[in-house]
Amino acid sequence: MENVADGRKDSEIIRLILEGDKEIYRILVERYNSMLYGYALSLCRDHDDARDLVQTTFIAAYNALDRLRDGEAFPKWLSTIMRNNFITIKRKKSLNTVPLDDMVRKGFDPPDEKEIEVLDEEELSRIRNLILSLPEKYREVLVLRYLKEIPYKKIAEFLDIPISTVNMRLTYARKLLLSKAREGDLL
Amino acid sequence: MIFHPSLKTISKYLDGLLDEKKKEALDDHLKDCDVCRKKVEFLNKTTEVFQFPDEELRQVSDLIMDKIEKKHAGAAGEYIGRIVSVTGSVFVNNRQKDELQSAFPGISVYRGDTIITADEGKALLALDDGSCIYINKSTELDFSDIKYSAVLDRGEFFAMMKPQKTTFTVNTPAALLNVVGTDFDTVVTDSRETILKVLKGEVEFCTGSHSIPVRRRRQVSTIINQAPVKEKIRNTKSVKGWTNGMDSRNNGGDKGGMFKKILAGLITVIIALGIYYALKSPQTRSVDSRQPADMSFEELYRLNEGEYLRVISPPFIPEREEYYRKEVPYQEGDVATSIYFKWENDQLHMTNRMHGGSPTIESYIYSTTSLQPFRIAGDQDILAKIIEGDFIYRPSVNYEENLEALGELEEIISKAVNRNIRLEFRDAPIKVVVMGDNLKKEYTKGKKLEINIPAKGRQGGSYGGSVTLDYMAKVLGMITGKGVVFDAQARPDTIIVFKIDYHHDDIKKDSQWLFDEFAAQTGLAFNEEERTFSVLFVEAADQQANVQ
Numbered sequence: 264m265e266n267v268a269d270g271r272k273d274s275e276i277i278r279l280i281l282e283g284d285k286e287i288y289r290i291l292v293e294r295y296n297s298m299l300y301g302y303a304l305s306l307c308r309d310h311d312d313a314r315d316l317v318q319t320t321f322i323a324a325y326n327a328l329d330r331l332r333d334g335e336a337f338p339k340w341l342s343t344i345m346r347n348n349f350i351t352i353k354r355k356k357s358l359n360t361v362p363l364d365d366m367v368r369k370g371f372d373p374p375d376e377k378e379i380e381v382l383d384e385e386e387l388s389r390i391r392n393l394i395l396s397l398p399e400k401y402r403e404v405l406v407l408r409y410l411k412e413i414p415y416k417k418i419a420e421f422l423d424i425p426i427s428t429v430n431m432r433l434t435y436a437r438k439l440l441l442s443k444a445r446e447g448d449l450l
Numbered sequence: 451m452i453f454h455p456s457l458k459t460i461s462k463y464l465d466g467l468l469d470e471k472k473k474e475a476l477d478d479h480l481k482d483c484d485v486c487r488k489k490v491e492f493l494n495k496t497t498e499v500f501q502f503p504d505e506e507l508r509q510v511s512d513l514i515m516d517k518i519e520k521k522h523a524g525a526a527g528e529y530i531g532r533i534v535s536v537t538g539s540v541f542v543n544n545r546q547k548d549e550l551q552s553a554f555p556g557i558s559v560y561r562g563d564t565i566i567t568a569d570e571g572k573a574l575l576a577l578d579d580g581s582c583i584y585i586n587k588s589t590e591l592d593f594s595d596i597k598y599s600a601v602l603d604r605g606e607f608f609a610m611m612k613p614q615k616t617t618f619t620v621n622t623p624a625a626l627l628n629v630v631g632t633d634f635d636t637v638v639t640d641s642r643e644t645i646l647k648v649l650k651g652e653v654e655f656c657t658g659s660h661s662i663p664v665r666r667r668r669q670v671s672t673i674i675n676q677a678p679v680k681e682k683i684r685n686t687k688s689v690k691g692w693t694n695g696m697d698s699r700n701n702g703g704d705k706g707g708m709f710k711k712i713l714a715g716l717i718t719v720i721i722a723l724g725i726y727y728a729l730k731s732p733q734t735r736s737v738d739s740r741q742p743a744d745m746s747f748e749e750l751y752r753l754n755e756g757e758y759l760r761v762i763s764p765p766f767i768p769e770r771e772e773y774y775r776k777e778v779p780y781q782e783g784d785v786a787t788s789i790y791f792k793w794e795n796d797q798l799h800m801t802n803r804m805h806g807g808s809p810t811i812e813s814y815i816y817s818t819t820s821l822q823p824f825r826i827a828g829d830q831d832i833l834a835k836i837i838e839g840d841f842i843y844r845p846s847v848n849y850e851e852n853l854e855a856l857g858e859l860e861e862i863i864s865k866a867v868n869r870n871i872r873l874e875f876r877d878a879p880i881k882v883v884v885m886g887d888n889l890k891k892e893y894t895k896g897k898k899l900e901i902n903i904p905a906k907g908r909q910g911g912s913y914g915g916s917v918t919l920d921y922m923a924k925v926l927g928m929i930t931g932k933g934v935v936f937d938a939q940a941r942p943d944t945i946i947v948f949k950i951d952y953h954h955d956d957i958k959k960d961s962q963w964l965f966d967e968f969a970a971q972t973g974l975a976f977n978e979e980e981r982t983f984s985v986l987f988v989e990a991a992d993q994q995a996n997v998q
Binding site: 285286288289292293296297300314317318319321322323325326327348351387390393394405408409412415430433434437438440441444449450 | 457458460461464465488489492493495496497507508510511513514515517518519532536552554555556557558
């Protein structure tokens with residue numbers, strides 16, 4: 264990724280931050296922010312929400328950095344923090360998902376305008392929707408892969424799954440996409 | 451005969467993972483094969499939808515670093531502790547830098563920070579000496595620059611303090627509290643009354659003219675310039691009831707480790723400090739004897755203990771719009787004319803809204819009681835009347851068994867139609883659509899049913915979610931306006947993930963297509979039958995007398 268140019272290991276950088284060199288946290292942020300954004304997008308399905316989630320996650324990670332035992336597990340740890348944060352936010356505000364209580368009743372506005380707007384948009388956003396409607400485990404590998412062409416190996420580390428599983432899920436995700444595209448007259 | 455490449459091969463091709471030879475072979479194949487080319491073209495298109503320019507990524511990095519650096523500038527002010535649990539909206543405000551930041555589990559709090567909880571927010575702060583402070587909703591707790599001191603401007607907190615080497619002081623509008631080693635709760639009510647409740651230890655309660663030692667199970671309250679009133683605390687549990695569950699919440703990366711340690715070391719002191727409204731008069735609903743215009747949003751848009759329903763009639767207070775804009779930032783144009791809220795766990799949640807109109811009595815009843823429309827009957831003139839305002843209700847109240855709640859509903863309807871109304875549940879035969887058990891074989895137990903039904907003709911609404919079959923019947927009833935019941939013989943716990951598009955008006959005229967489509971996709975049959983239900987009859991009190 265962009266800043267791999269800085270060859271230092273995550274664990275070394277984290278050690279330096281804890282010793283007081285706060286500024287080099289930037290290296291970790293730049294190293295993982297596209298990945299984290301991809302993951303955030305696959306969770307929130309909304310660009311702005313994803314952006315906020317990325318920020319919250321990095322800051323939360325920074326604040327708790329002294330509690331990370333194995334510096335090399337940093338990406339995996341980030342994804343866990345993000346997931347937890349997302350669940351907390353979702354519980355509070357249900358990001359772009361329709362809670363049952365919010366469902367339409369007689370004579371009322373449909374509560375999820377976002378969803379309906381999307382339907383009226385053009386092809387690209389329909390495709391985007393299609394991807395975001397995939398089950399989570401396929402959605403996340405696909406979005407991570409698409410966003411910055413993140414290598415399989417990094418995706419595997421980040422999500423804490425074997426590389427072969429990444430490969431399998433990507434293939435299956437595309438298979439699902441094709442069949443959904445046929446149903447939706449996109450293909 | 452043509453051999454098409456497998457999707458695995460295509461997938462690798464798209465990711466640039468095929469070796470040169472295989473790649474060339476596939477390129478050749480694509481030149482001749484429409485089917486595969488289309489697939490590849492489509493999948494290529496799918497990669498284009500997630501473009502996130504480097505420039506924007508850099509901006510995000512800058513923002514994050516900016517926040518982190520600012521935090522360190524603030525660290526010159528001393529580290530006080532860490533927020534370990536957050537519910538709802540909670541903010542940390544740094545006065546010098548005038549910077550308001552959303553709080554999250556793990557965020558550090560420094561001298562000079564103020565913790566602000568919104569009307570649904572709560573936070574748990576773990577101090578670096580092992581004490582913890584639970585902060586209730588609508589609270590502003592200012593860790594002023596003097597060491598061992600805090601200012602409570604409004605709201606409530608409950609503190610479990612480790613024995614302090616130096617006296618910890620809390621300033622409220624009406625009093626100064628000196629804490630050495632104690633469990634206490636302090637409240638500052640909206641009328642600027644300060645209430646101190648001590649559960650353990652001793653707190654000195656000082657006003658301009660008095661200094662009172664307050665010991666365990668005692669409470670003291672005072673308003674500015676008035677003599678403090680001392681009482682016994684009858685129910686100690688109620689003092690900190692609102693803190694329930696806060697420490698078991700998601701603690702971010704902490705996994706509860708730090709918090710457990712804190713609790714283990716905490717045997718000595720509990721402080722609860724607060725400024726709030728409910729505690730002042732838990733039984734009296736007459737708090738709202740003032741004009742609504744004088745009340746804050748938090749006071750008006752809530753249910754008190756023992757209250758099941760509340761109607762807030764227009765004109766609305768201006769804070770309503772603020773709340774609305776915050777809740778539905780994507781909704782442009784006028785604020786809804788009528789909003790439904792549920793009151794659950796002492797929190798307000800907007801559940802539904804109406805633009806440019808008000809609901810009928812019938813719609814109001816089924817929206818607040820969760821009774822399906824077919825179980826509401828009676829005088830159609832009354833049911834068709836309009837009720838104006840915003841509505842707050844408690845979810846999951848059984849109006850058939852809870853006569854108090856039914857009484858409140860009766861009162862509200864009587865007031866709305868300006869007539870004495872009587873509500874009564876009676877058994878009545880009703881024609882309903884019965885959703886029966888012929889679930890398709892492939893939906894074995896535990897497997898989710900996915901249903902997607904596009905609108906027939908024009909589309910104006912969309913309904914979606916993940917529900918049990920049992921609940922699905924209710925949803926179908928709500929969409930079609932018919933009574934739909936689920937045959938309990940089937941598997942009510944089957945989860946159905948659905949999306950149904952339709953038009954509100956059209957579906958009321960013709961809903962058969964929806965049932966047909968639903969049946970086709972699930973295998974469930976729909977039959978019209980007459981069954982006996984307990985029905986809520988809404989009638990004028992005099993009219994009912996005539997009937998009997």
